[in-house]
Amino acid sequence: MQWTGHAQRMEGTRAPKRLMESTLEGRRxxxxxxxxxxxxxxxxxxxxxxxxxxxxxxxxxxxxxxLVEL
Incomplete structure (x- = not known):
C-alpha cells in the first residue's frame, strides 16, 4: 500500500506511473x-x-x- 501511494505521486513520465495507467495493446x-x-x-x-x-x-x-489506521 505504501508503494501504491508512492507510485501515484510520481511524475507522469516515470516508468512505474506509465505502467500503472497504461492500456494493453495488441490482439486480445x-x-x-x-x-x-x-x-x-x-x-x-x-x-x-x-x-x-x-x-x-x-x-x-x-x-x-x-495506512497506520488500517
Missing amino acids: GRGRPRGRWSDGAERDMRVLGVRSWKVAASDRLKWRNM
Missing part, C-alpha cells in the same frame, strides 16, 4: 482479459473501505496516517 487472447496493476490496487482499496484513494495518495501525510 482467448479467456479472461489481463488485469492492470491499478485495477488490483483499486479493488484492494475498495475492500479496505478507502474512497478516492488517488486524492488521498497525493497528500503524503494524509496517506501515511490512513
